[in-house]
Amino acid sequence: MNKVAANVLVIDDDPDVLHTARVVLKPQFSSITVESNPEQINYLINHNQYDVILLDMNYTTGATSGKEGLFWLKNIITKNPMQQVIMMTAYGDIKLAVEAMKIGASDFVVKPWENEKLQATVYAAYNLSQSKKEVEELKNKNSNLKKLLGSTEETIIGHSASMKNIFSAVDKVASTDANVLILGDNGTGKEMIARSIHNRSNRSAKVFIKVDLGAISENLFESELFGHKKGAFTDAREERIGRFELADGGTLFLDEIGNLSLAMQAKLLTAIQHKEIVKVGNNVTTPVDCRIVAATNSNLLQMVAEGKFREDLLYRINTVEIHVPRLRDRTEDIPLLANHFLNIYAQKYRKPTLSINKKAMEYLCRHSWPGNIRELQHAIERAVIMADDNILRQENFLLSNKMTSADSGDSINMDKVEKSTIEKAIAKNKGNISKAAKELGLGRTTIYRKMDKYGIRY
Numbered sequence: 356m357n358k359v360a361a362n363v364l365v366i367d368d369d370p371d372v373l374h375t376a377r378v379v380l381k382p383q384f385s386s387i388t389v390e391s392n393p394e395q396i397n398y399l400i401n402h403n404q405y406d407v408i409l410l411d412m413n414y415t416t417g418a419t420s421g422k423e424g425l426f427w428l429k430n431i432i433t434k435n436p437m438q439q440v441i442m443m444t445a446y447g448d449i450k451l452a453v454e455a456m457k458i459g460a461s462d463f464v465v466k467p468w469e470n471e472k473l474q475a476t477v478y479a480a481y482n483l484s485q486s487k488k489e490v491e492e493l494k495n496k497n498s499n500l501k502k503l504l505g506s507t508e509e510t511i512i513g514h515s516a517s518m519k520n521i522f523s524a525v526d527k528v529a530s531t532d533a534n535v536l537i538l539g540d541n542g543t544g545k546e547m548i549a550r551s552i553h554n555r556s557n558r559s560a561k562v563f564i565k566v567d568l569g570a571i572s573e574n575l576f577e578s579e580l581f582g583h584k585k586g587a588f589t590d591a592r593e594e595r596i597g598r599f600e601l602a603d604g605g606t607l608f609l610d611e612i613g614n615l616s617l618a619m620q621a622k623l624l625t626a627i628q629h630k631e632i633v634k635v636g637n638n639v640t641t642p643v644d645c646r647i648v649a650a651t652n653s654n655l656l657q658m659v660a661e662g663k664f665r666e667d668l669l670y671r672i673n674t675v676e677i678h679v680p681r682l683r684d685r686t687e688d689i690p691l692l693a694n695h696f697l698n699i700y701a702q703k704y705r706k707p708t709l710s711i712n713k714k715a716m717e718y719l720c721r722h723s724w725p726g727n728i729r730e731l732q733h734a735i736e737r738a739v740i741m742a743d744d745n746i747l748r749q750e751n752f753l754l755s756n757k758m759t760s761a762d763s764g765d766s767i768n769m770d771k772v773e774k775s776t777i778e779k780a781i782a783k784n785k786g787n788i789s790k791a792a793k794e795l796g797l798g799r800t801t802i803y804r805k806m807d808k809y810g811i812r813y
């Protein structure tokens with residue numbers, strides 16, 4: 356293994372231990388400092404930065420309680436909570452080691468150690484310190500970017516009564532730490548509302564982390580959400596920090612929560628309930644402080660009745676519920692949204708004088724918008740790109756579903772229309788599902804779920 360540029364500090368009152376540690380670690384790590392007097396710890400950590408500290412448990416002759424080690428550990432962790440400290444314990448002192456891990460030690464080695472084990476433990480702690488540093492840097496970058504971009508936060512457009520209710524709910528709930536469940540069809544703006552709650556909350560300087568639960572496979576779920584230790588399973592070559600830990604201090608947005616299997620729901624519930632996670636391959640719990648905002652297009656109450664969704668999880672996540680209506684149920688917002696997207700894309704594609712004529716606007720208001728606002732956004736973008744002159748007319752909008760809002764009451768009919776719209780889009784795009792999804796304003800997961808629902812095979 357190549358030598359890594361790491362600063363390691365070893366503290367032990369036994370000169371033999373210090374000598375051996377130096378000899379064992381020197382080939383692998385660029386700088387090894389040894390110290391026999393723990394009273395020097397404060398001076399050393401105030402004047403140097405160590406990637407890993409190896410700390411003995413007892414210093415006074417004859418002492419075996421480990422109290423001194425725990426005292427110095429607390430002292431180090433209080434000054435720098437990110438510091439990686441490995442405790443050196445005598446054989447049989449597992450209880451003490453556990454206590455040390457609770458205080459914040461990253462690992463422990465039993466004395467007398469096996470050389471390879473010592474090298475591997477220091478190396479793992481070094482890797483962890485690097486990834487924690489990266490996460491901190493990313494969080495700082497994110498928060499700086501947010502400050503820079505704060506003024507350009509996407510505006511939620513809408514003046515319908517239902518949107519006004521949503522704005523008022525967002526205002527009331529944002530500053531609390533209550534968990535929020537956002538319900539609505541695909542493309543109605545659930546993620547936008549989740550971001551708005553975060554941006555208006557006391558957590559706004561911290562991160563907003565999104566997890567698309569519909570896209571996570573059963574076997575990667577735990578590692579994705581809670582992280583894993585190096586070597587926890589075959590592909591776990593490095594330690595990984597999960598989304599819960601990444602969102603610490605901020606907001607965790609759990610999208611498509613209705614798509615979780617019962618087994619995954621149980622694991623998620625434990626983490627939300629106890630506000631702590633256990634990494635895969637580890638038995639130590641890590642506290643996490645993140646506000647949960649979840650979203651789904653599924654009817655969770657019905658899923659509870661059918662035994663497909665845990666009732667206790669539903670009550671954990673739905674302290675406050677926000678229902679986002681379909682676009683066809685708030686047609687008065689369509690002209691506002693259409694002009695909003697027209698402004699954005701007219702600027703982007705340098706066609707500033709474009710406008711939508713009256714007939715075309717009426718046509719847009721009659722369309723059933725199965726892909727909701729995302730579909731409208733894409734329809735406007737496409738029309739702007741294809742426009743030949745300054746006016747967007749009805750024929751500029753290639754809407755594959757010609758149903759008017761007057762027909763939209765019948766959900767069986769709606770299903771038929773949706774099925775045929777998806778089939779047509781797939782056929783038009785010669786079986787390319789991604790392109791069909793894009794055209795309809797749907798995500799890939801969503802189109803596959805709908806294909807499954809309507810038995811569309813390609």
Ligand SMILES: Nc1ncnc2c1ncn2[C@@H]1O[C@H](COP(=O)(O)OP(=O)(O)OP(=O)(O)O)[C@@H](O)[C@H]1O
Nearest residue numbers: 510511512540541542543544545546547728729798
């Ligand atoms: N009220 C709104 N005003 C302006 N833009 C909106 C509004 N609602 C949604 N959008 C835009 O529509 C697109 C889809 O919104 P979003 O991703 O928030 O929907 P969603 O309900 O989370 O979708 P999905 O269920 O497919 O994940 C985004 O580009 C978003 O910016």
